[in-house]
Amino acid sequence: MSDNPISTALAKVEREPGVRKPDPLLVVDGVTRTFGGLTAVHVDTLEVQRGTITALIGPNGAGKTTLFNVISGFDRADTGHWTFDGQELTGRAAHRVARRGLVRTFQLTKTLSKLTVLENMKLAARHQRGERMGLSMLWPVWRGQERGIVRRADELLERFRLSHMRDEYAGTLSGGQRKLLEMARALMVEPTMIMLDEPMAGVNPALTQSLLEHITALRDEGMTVCFVEHDMDVVMGISDWVVCMAEGSIVAEGPPQSVAKNPAVIDAYLGRQHDEPENEG
Numbered sequence: 664m665s666d667n668p669i670s671t672a673l674a675k676v677e678r679e680p681g682v683r684k685p686d687p688l689l690v691v692d693g694v695t696r697t698f699g700g701l702t703a704v705h706v707d708t709l710e711v712q713r714g715t716i717t718a719l720i721g722p723n724g725a726g727k728t729t730l731f732n733v734i735s736g737f738d739r740a741d742t743g744h745w746t747f748d749g750q751e752l753t754g755r756a757a758h759r760v761a762r763r764g765l766v767r768t769f770q771l772t773k774t775l776s777k778l779t780v781l782e783n784m785k786l787a788a789r790h791q792r793g794e795r796m797g798l799s800m801l802w803p804v805w806r807g808q809e810r811g812i813v814r815r816a817d818e819l820l821e822r823f824r825l826s827h828m829r830d831e832y833a834g835t836l837s838g839g840q841r842k843l844l845e846m847a848r849a850l851m852v853e854p855t856m857i858m859l860d861e862p863m864a865g866v867n868p869a870l871t872q873s874l875l876e877h878i879t880a881l882r883d884e885g886m887t888v889c890f891v892e893h894d895m896d897v898v899m900g901i902s903d904w905v906v907c908m909a910e911g912s913i914v915a916e917g918p919p920q921s922v923a924k925n926p927a928v929i930d931a932y933l934g935r936q937h938d939e940p941e942n943e944g
């Protein structure tokens with residue numbers, strides 16, 4: 664765990680599922696999401712401490728992405744409610760959630776290959792703001808906003824070392840560069856919290872390092888980061904706090920080293936391997 668003051672505060676938090684945090688930014692209570700007869704998510708309580716990097720781990724099908732989808736307004740919950748910075752977010756559409764300062768990225772990046780990198784950035788700003796076409800009729804307002812959006816996009820492209828690709832089609836980017844663009848797009852609305860769904864998946868080692876540095880830098884600037892990740896080296900390396908899900912519920916929480924040794928976490932992963940005999944054919 665890093666030695667920033669927030670992580671120090673977390674050191675005093677009990678290591679048990681659903682434990683309350685000293686300064687939670689996101690508070691999730693009683694959230695369930697079912698698909699037919701399958702309960703994909705059943706989270707009694709989850710609090711994400713402000714200003715930390717929190718990793719969400721768990722075996723395939725544990726419900727991590729579904730939980731992300733529900734909280735960020737891309738899916739609906741069957742029960743439960745959640746607040747962000749003290750404000751009710753339950754059931755709000757994704758662009759309203761983004762406007763409140765909570766944005767997320769996707770496992771499969773949402774970049775549009777037939778638009779340029781800059782156009783992708785501009786589009787992200789509009790989507791996240793929930794902007795309607797009618798606004799472009801207000802020409803002076805729109806022009807001022809447009810300049811601001813382009814300025815912000817250029818700053819972010821510079822930060823993510825994508826400036827040289829600004830006017831290229833996004834389809835020409837490598838997989839890793841797409842991940843960087845996805846993160847840059849999410850930052851267009853200057854969020855207070857970013858949720859990253861497998862940001863390193865399919866990224867080469869050099870870019871993985873760069874992504875890790877970007878994530879750490881965001882936390883160091885005061886942003887709250889929550890990310891889903893399967894690579895335990897990555898999780899152990901950058902997280903202040905780790906939450907483990909299995910079969911829709913939270914089964915363990917704590918600082919990375921404690922979670923790695925937690926029997927419930929080991930069971931969650933090994934149990935799955937035991938249930939699914941390896942295909943030797």
Ligand SMILES: Nc1ncnc2c1ncn2[C@@H]1O[C@H](COP(=O)(O)OP(=O)(O)OP(=O)(O)O)[C@@H](O)[C@H]1O
Nearest residue numbers: 698701702703721722723724725726727728729730
């Ligand atoms: N739209 C859907 N319709 C039906 N079942 C779904 C749907 N979305 C998710 N599920 C199911 O819900 C469960 C949780 O899936 P989810 O993708 O949230 O898990 P995950 O922890 O993100 O897995 P992974 O690490 O493989 O991405 C799985 O059994 C999945 O098959």
